[in-house]
Amino acid sequence: MENTPHIPVLYREVVEAYKSCEKGIVIDCTLGYGGHTSLLLEASSQRNVIGIDQDPTAIAFSTRRLESYGERIEIRQGRFSAVAKTILSEKNGQVCGILADIGVSSLQLDIRERGFSYESDCLDMRMDPNATLSAHEVVNTYSQSELEKILRDYGEVTNARAVAETMVKKRPFESAKELSNAIFHLMPKGKKIHPSTLVMQAIRIEVNDELGELTRLLDAIEQSSLKQLRVGIITFHSLEDRIVKQRFTQWAKNCICPDDAMRCTCGNNHSIGKVITKKPLTAQEDELRANSRSRSAKLRVFEINR
Numbered sequence: 312m313e314n315t316p317h318i319p320v321l322y323r324e325v326v327e328a329y330k331s332c333e334k335g336i337v338i339d340c341t342l343g344y345g346g347h348t349s350l351l352l353e354a355s356s357q358r359n360v361i362g363i364d365q366d367p368t369a370i371a372f373s374t375r376r377l378e379s380y381g382e383r384i385e386i387r388q389g390r391f392s393a394v395a396k397t398i399l400s401e402k403n404g405q406v407c408g409i410l411a412d413i414g415v416s417s418l419q420l421d422i423r424e425r426g427f428s429y430e431s432d433c434l435d436m437r438m439d440p441n442a443t444l445s446a447h448e449v450v451n452t453y454s455q456s457e458l459e460k461i462l463r464d465y466g467e468v469t470n471a472r473a474v475a476e477t478m479v480k481k482r483p484f485e486s487a488k489e490l491s492n493a494i495f496h497l498m499p500k501g502k503k504i505h506p507s508t509l510v511m512q513a514i515r516i517e518v519n520d521e522l523g524e525l526t527r528l529l530d531a532i533e534q535s536s537l538k539q540l541r542v543g544i545i546t547f548h549s550l551e552d553r554i555v556k557q558r559f560t561q562w563a564k565n566c567i568c569p570d571d572a573m574r575c576t577c578g579n580n581h582s583i584g585k586v587i588t589k590k591p592l593t594a595q596e597d598e599l600r601a602n603s604r605s606r607s608a609k610l611r612v613f614e615i616n617r
Contacts, residue, residue: 318601319346320608321545324592325410326354328543328612335407336361338398340391340528345373347410352380359383361398363391365439390439392527399535408541409532413525413551415515427515429507431487436511436518446514450490455479465522465550466513473497474510487511512548525551529558532615533583540615541587547607552591559586559613587612 319325325347329337334357339348342362351360362377362384364370370388377384387394391411399406415427415438427436436446449461455475462471474497484490491507498507516522525544532542546552565582566575591609598605 320605332407337408340411396531412545429491465516466509584615
């Protein structure tokens with residue numbers, strides 16, 4: 312993991328999760344700076360990886376970083392839900408694993424020109440710089456009710472109405488730093504995260520349709536015809552984790568009859584596999600010390616066996 316600006320979270324847990332996928336293709340839906348992909352390629356010489364990212368900066372970096380793996384690595388640009396769906400169709404029978412590390416990468420947070428950090432001098436937050444919707448548009452043109460909704464739903468901001476009202480009264484904003492300063496007095500203090508973090512998270516999720524992307528990826532996996540597939544999803548907050556947990560639970564159910572049904576009439580054969588991680592895997596102590604951003608990471612793993 313030398314010469315990389317990004318430390319992949321749960322690196323040991325990811326390698327272990329894909330041991331059963333030693334031969335074949337793993338789709339890394341969130342290639343980023345190649346951290347997880349390089350580990351997966353190193354762990355098995357018979358494993359190939361197709362990496363997906365919508366960020367051209369990440370693709371350029373990873374293309375150089377992973378060049379030594381030759382034909383074992385393929386990189387595609389685009390939204391991972393759509394690209395993964397295409398790959399599952401093209402490589403039917405060859406794909407043995409899918410990994411997605413949901414959320415913003417460390418380098419995107421660290422490059423202030425991208426506008427992800429509350430200290431940034433701009434308002435952008437687009438993972439794909441060519442996308443039309445930016446944080447500037449969300450913050451400065453959304454109605455108070457629309458802002459309140461995304462703050463409540465995506466950031467779980469307890470006083471979303473007051474924050475949205477302040478944003479509307481004090482706009483326009485030209486930077487994340489300016490926005491953060493304007494709402495700072497309304498945010499809860501004393502937590503490990505910066506008070507403005509949840510507001511920035513909510514705006515970022517809206518800009519990049521992150522929950523929609525995750526749901527569409529899970530839909531594509533469910534609708535694929537693959538018989539054997541190891542699925543691993545890393546999430547960083549409760550909204551994402553809840554979506555993954557509920558979908559994995561649904562996939563593992565044999566009976567899908569209503570809870571109040573007197574007897575089973577569905578055939579009791581609807582399970583497409585089993586949950587591997589009854590509880591999500593989290594970072595070990597040494598990783599937490601080395602990488603503070605790993606403290607929120609949770610990995611859930613499902614084994615499809617149709």
